[in-house]
Amino acid sequence: MKKVMIVDDEIGIRENIRNSVQWEKEGFHYCGDAPDGELALPLIEEWAPDILITDIKMPFMNGLELASIIRAQKPHIKIIIMSGHDEFSYAQEAIRLGVTEYCLKPVSATELLQILHEVSQKMDEEEQRLTSLTMTKEKLLADLCGGLIGTSDAIDSAKKLSLSLSAKFYTIVIMDIRPxxxxxxxxxxxxxxxxxxxxxxxxxxxFLSYIRSRTERVLLLKSSSENRIMAYLEQLRGQIRLDLEQQFNCSVVIGIGSHQERLQGIHVSYLEADEDKYITRLTQQNKASLREIHLDEKMNILLDRSRFLEFLKIGDPHLRDSFVQEFAAPLQSIDWNSSSYGVYLLNDLTLESFRLANQIFRMGADPDENIRSLQQMIRGITSWEACTRYLCELLDQLWQRRAASSGKYSDVIDQVKAYVSGQYNNEQVSLKSISAHVRISPSHLSKIFSQETGQTITEYLTQVRIGKAKELLKTTSNKTFEIAFKVGYNDPHYFSNIFKKTTGFTPKEYRTRGAVVPDESSVDMRKEPMYE
Incomplete structure (x- = not known):
């Protein structure tokens, strides 16, 4: 809903225009008026109108002088010059100043409304062109990975960019390439x-790709076959990675997310790929440390890691101690005080365990924080008994995630929903503020919420806000801009756009035709970007 302001030295004209137009019904918000350009300037700062209607002949500061200042300071404001003087020189000056429309007094309410709607349409077209120009392929992919764009908006943006997003399966790969x-x-x-x-x-x-940082490229893989994606990923992690490292004298670390069937799942795959990249880099660093261990420290110790990982997946916690004693028996020959070989083995086993946990459990905390804590414990091991205690701790920590995968996050989801229910009218509510409230990192909270509910937190917040707006439209006589403020949108025009995208109706249409609005289940709530 665009805001309109009038500047004219004749109070009768100002009142006539103000009272002869049903502003809210026509989709506009009337800010107020001023008797001359000088008095109008501070009010323009305060009210921030979208459209300014001004007379030319006024005392103190005339309309052309006002238009000149506004064009220089606030070029986004559209200016309609209104004058009773049919002189070509005024029209020439108005055109030179870049005013949007020029009309002659007297102007009827019908004529003024026609001009206002034409100006409003021009503003919408300019906004669409600006959006089209600013939404690049890289931004679209980054927003998809970050969970900042809904499915419908992503498809619309891709169409404007001549990109095809349609596929049966999607997988995110993050490549960290360092010379x-x-x-x-x-x-x-x-x-x-x-x-x-x-x-x-x-x-x-x-695949589509974008550069995430100075050394990282993100790939969005698309295919009609999950098996074909898996075959390509095997090639990527194997021969292609080796060829890149040899040809360009660089190191390549690859993180791979899960396969997803919906566009909204790209966000989850992206978070998993980021975690996998982190663990892969630590694994490579750990293998590099093996080369620094003296030959006489290295021992032919065979640890059945696959057996440990299998016990991690399906083992009985009551059998933990006996299993660990048997599994760790080959490590009894290590001198933990003089050799680093045991540290290497436990580091390697820990990272493999976390990689498996990322694949089959829903990790609820930052893996880097957990891994750092465990690596610190490894460096403090000075005996075989301490080694077995560490392995028991490792199993316990990862089993907590196994338990969480069976629905333990319901409490967290309930906390998020309760917080949104109480804060939806606060424009500043964001993923960051919500994650601080539930004390889980933003990336993992985003992943948990998406996996458990099938929608992002942004989509849920939009759903709650639009739901409340519907309720207010049906049960109160509040104006659209008032309802926008009450549900957390300080920009009524933006609110109206979001409302129409999510319901198919403008707020005004919904209020008058609410009885025939589509069923809630058919409404796509995945619209509103969340900015940190």
Whole structure:
């Protein structure tokens, strides 16, 4: 709903315009008026109108002078010049100043409304063009990965960018590519490796990509077959990675997320890929530390890691101690005070266990925080008995996540919903503020909520806000801009856009035709971006 202000030195004209137009019904909000340009300036600062209607001939500061100042300071405001003087010189000056419309007095309410609607339409078209220009492929992919854009908006934006997002399966891959030679340009290296990835691509698997940081590229894999994606990922982690490292003298760390069937699942796959990349990098660092261990420290110790991982998946906690004693028996020969080999083995086992847990459990806390804590415990091990205690602790921590995967997050989801229910009218509510309230990191809370509810927190917040707005439209006589403020939108125009996107109706149409509004289950609430 666009805000309109009038500046005219004749009070009768101001009152006539103010009273002859049903502003709210016509989709506008009347801010107020002023008798001349000088008095209008501070009111324009305070009211922030979208459209300014001004007379030319006024005392102190005339309409052309006012228009000149507004065009310089607030070029987004559309100006309609209204004058009783049919002189070509005024029209010329108005055009030179870039006013949107020029009309002659007397102007009827019907004529003024026609002009206002034409100006409003021009503003909407400009906004759409601006949105089209600012929504690049990279921003669209980043918003999809960040869970900041709903399905319908993503499809619309992709269409404008001539991108195809349609697929049966989606998987996110994060590649961290770092040159061994500091003189190499990291951005240039990312572009060179992209060309190789495109040349090695599979005809059955397409990918879109964007640069996330100075050394990281994110790939969105799409395919009609899950098996084809898995085959490509095996090739990517194997031969393609080795070819890149050899050809460009660099290190390549790859994180891979789960396969998803819906666009909204891309966000979950992205978070998992980020976790997997972190664990993969630690694994590579751990293997590098093995090369630094003296040959006489290395021992032929065979740990059946697959057996440990199987026990982690399905083992009985009551059998934990006996299992660990038997599993760790080969480690009794290690001198924990003089050799680093045991630290390497436990680090390797820990990282493999976390990788498995990421795949089959829903991790509820930052993995880096957990891993750092466990690695600190490993460095403090000085005996075989301490080693067995550590393995018991490792199993216990990961079993907590196994228990959580069976619905333990219901309490967290309830806390999120309760917080949103109480704070939906606060424009500042965000993923960051919600995560602080429930004391879970934003990325993991976002992942948990998406997995448990099938929608992002942004989508849920929009659903609650629009639901409350519907209720107010049906049960009160509040104006649209008042309802917008009450449900957490300080910009009534933005609120009206979101309302129409999510319901198919403008607020005004919903109020008058609410009885025939589509069923709630058919409404796509995944619309509103959340900014941190």
């Amino acid at each position: 061994h030679d500091d003189s190499q340009n990291s951005e240039l290296l990312l572009n060179k490796t992209l060309r190789i990835l495109e040349e090695c691509g599979s005809v059955d698997v397409e």
